[in-house]
Amino acid sequence: MRICVPSMGTAGLNEYISQHFGRSPTFTIVDTESGEIEVVANNSSHMGGNGLPVDALRGKCVQVVIAGGLGPKAISAFQQLGIRVFVGATGTVRDAIDDWMNGFLTEASMDNACREHRH
Numbered sequence: 001m002r003i004c005v006p007s008m009g010t011a012g013l014n015e016y017i018s019q020h021f022g023r024s025p026t027f028t029i030v031d032t033e034s035g036e037i038e039v040v041a042n043n044s045s046h047m048g049g050n051g052l053p054v055d056a057l058r059g060k061c062v063q064v065v066i067a068g069g070l071g072p073k074a075i076s077a078f079q080q081l082g083i084r085v086f087v088g089a090t091g092t093v094r095d096a097i098d099d100w101m102n103g104f105l106t107e108a109s110m111d112n113a114c115r116e117h118r119h
Contacts, residue, residue: 001032003100004062005093012037013094019068022053028093029060054078066096066105075108 006024007015018024022044029038040060044053054077057065065078065085078085085108089096099105 001064002029002060002062003032003064003066003097004029004057004060005066005089005096006042006068007039007093010039012039013092013097015039015093017066017068017089017091017093017096021065021067021070021074024053027056029057029062030093030097032097052077054081057083064100066100067108070108072110075110078108 005028006018006021007026007028008018008024009015009026012028013030015026015028024042026042027040029040030036038060040056042053042056044056054074058081062083065083066089067085067087068089069087070085075085086100086105087108088105089099
């Protein structure tokens with residue numbers, strides 16, 4: 001399974017997660033079967049580039065996104081791509097994945113979308 005976590009840099013599993021998905025400097029993608037780790041720069045319009053943060057993950061075969069929280073537009077975009085999103089993550093990328101695997105995170109919905117990002 002390929003899992004994506006918004007992250008603050010390039011330290012892989014030891015990197016801290018970004019609490020603002022769209023403004024995350026990077027996205028750390030972990031393949032739980034192969035152990036492969038890929039770090040993708042967020043060059044979206046949120047970070048001064050083109051496109052949406054979700055676009056940075058197209059073609060990366062991501063099946064799950066784990067985040068602290070996301071706005072409703074991101075949740076909707078991931079739902080349209082068939083990518084499941086879980087919120088409530090804190091700590092490092094490793095912590096977030098462990099919490100998800102242990103069932104401690106909540107699946108994202110319009111009801112628990114970040115209120116600050118309802119634009």
